[in-house]
Amino acid sequence: DQQVKQNSPSLSVQEGRISILNCDYTNSMFDYFLWYKKYPAEGPTFLISISSIKDKNEDGRFTVFLNKSAKHLSLHIVPSQPGDSAVYFCAACSSGTYKYIFGTGTRLKVLA
Amino acid sequence: DAGVTQSPTHLIKTRGQQVTLRCSPKSGHDTVSWYQQALGQGPQFIFQYYEEEERQRGNFPDRFSGHQFPNYSSELNVNALLLGDSALYLCASSLFSFVSSYNEQFFGPGTRLTVL
Numbered sequence: 001d002q003q004v005k006q007n008s009p010s011l012s013v014q015e016g017r018i019s020i021l022n023c024d025y026t027n028s029m030f031d032y033f034l035w036y037k038k039y040p041a042e043g044p045t046f047l048i049s050i051s052s053i054k055d056k057n058e059d060g061r062f063t064v065f066l067n068k069s070a071k072h073l074s075l076h077i078v079p080s081q082p083g084d085s086a087v088y089f090c091a092a093c094s095s096g097t098y099k100y101i102f103g104t105g106t107r108l109k110v111l112a
Numbered sequence: 113d114a115g116v117t118q119s120p121t122h123l124i125k126t127r128g129q130q131v132t133l134r135c136s137p138k139s140g141h142d143t144v145s146w147y148q149q150a151l152g153q154g155p156q157f158i159f160q161y162y163e164e165e166e167r168q169r170g171n172f173p174d175r176f177s178g179h180q181f182p183n184y185s186s187e188l189n190v191n192a193l194l195l196g197d198s199a200l201y202l203c204a205s206s207l208f209s210f211v212s213s214y215n216e217q218f219f220g221p222g223t224r225l226t227v228l
Contacts, residue, residue, distance in 0.1 A: 004154075032214045043116065043202055043219030044155070051214075089154050093214065098145070098168045100217065102154030 003027045004092050006103035014111050019077040021106050023090030026071065030092040034100065035064060035075045038087045047088075048075070080110045114139060116205050116220035124226045125193050133188040133223045137205030143167075144186040145217060146178060147202040155202055161186050162208055190225075198227045 005024045013019045023033075031052035036044035050057040050064045050073065057064050063076045077084055087107050091100040117136045125131050137144050143162045147155035157170035161180035180186045184205075190197055201224075204217035 006154075034216075036219075041221065043204075043221045046216055046218065049214075049216070091154075095214075098143075098160045098162075098215075099157035099170060100145075100147075100155075101157070102147075104152065104154045 002104075003030075004090055004101050004103040006088075006090055006106050008106050009104070010107040010109070012109045012111060013080045015082055016079045019075075019080045019084065019108055019110065021075040021077075021088050021090075021108065023073050023075075023103055024071060025073075025092050027092070027094070027101075028071070029094040030101075031095050032093050033064070033066060033073050034091045034093075035062075036089045036091060036102075037084075038089060038105070044089055077108075080108075082110050082112050084108060085110045116203055116218050118201075118203050118220040118223050120223060121221070122224045122226075124228065126228050127193055127195060129193050129227075130189065130191045131193060131225060133190075133201050133203075133225070135186045135188070135203030135205075135220060137184050137186070137203075138218050141205035141207050141218070142184050143206045143208050143215065144180055144184065145204045145206070146186070146188045147204065147219075148172070149200040149202055149222070151199070158188070193227045195227050198225060200224050 034049040035047040038044045087105045090103040145160040146158040149155045159169040200222040202222045203220045206215035
């Protein structure tokens with residue numbers, strides 16, 4: 001049972017435009033969410049996180065939105081840059097546990 | 113400041129063999145987690161070590177075992193290798209906090225294991 005889902009395997013966006021990556025989860029016990037970026041031959045790199053007590057968190061060009069009632073979160077990248085081209089993973093965890101549950105990833109390609 | 117390092121980078125084994133993968137955590141970190149990432153999938157949690165003990169385990173058989181040393185480095189051992197064990201094995205380190213349940217995990221580059 002996939003508790004964290006990223007239903008779009010890939011996304012192409014023009015440089016300078018907004019990239020929106022989506023993630024859905026099924027476990028209502030999740031209360032902390034993260035986005036990781038992964039380049040080939042490298043490990044995932046932490047990008048941004050959000051606690052369930054918030055509905056938005058910003059860090060520079062990256063903003064994560066959380067809709068708890070819909071069990072949905074999204075990552076917005078504005079403006080998108082060619083260097084943002086990577087695989088993006090959404091992850092979730094619950095208070096008191098130590099494991100991250102990852103989605104299957106979305107490959108973002110930013111076209112110059 | 114060295115990040116998380118893993119060795120070896122690549123490994124080829126045959127079915128039935130045993131393998132040991134190694135991880136050195138980021139400086140200052142005391143907790144190590146191991147994940148398996150199969151092709152086209154997200155990382156799946158294997159287990160986490162803290163204070164040299166397995167603190168939590170994912171849905172992996174007993175063939176997967178680990179160890180954490182006093183210097184916080186860790187090993188992942190897999191016995192009786194199966195073809196399905198072919199994957200990228202990721203190590204992540206973090207610093208335990210009594211204040212917060214959420215300890216950001218920093219990942220290493222992984223070890224690519226191929227089982228023939």
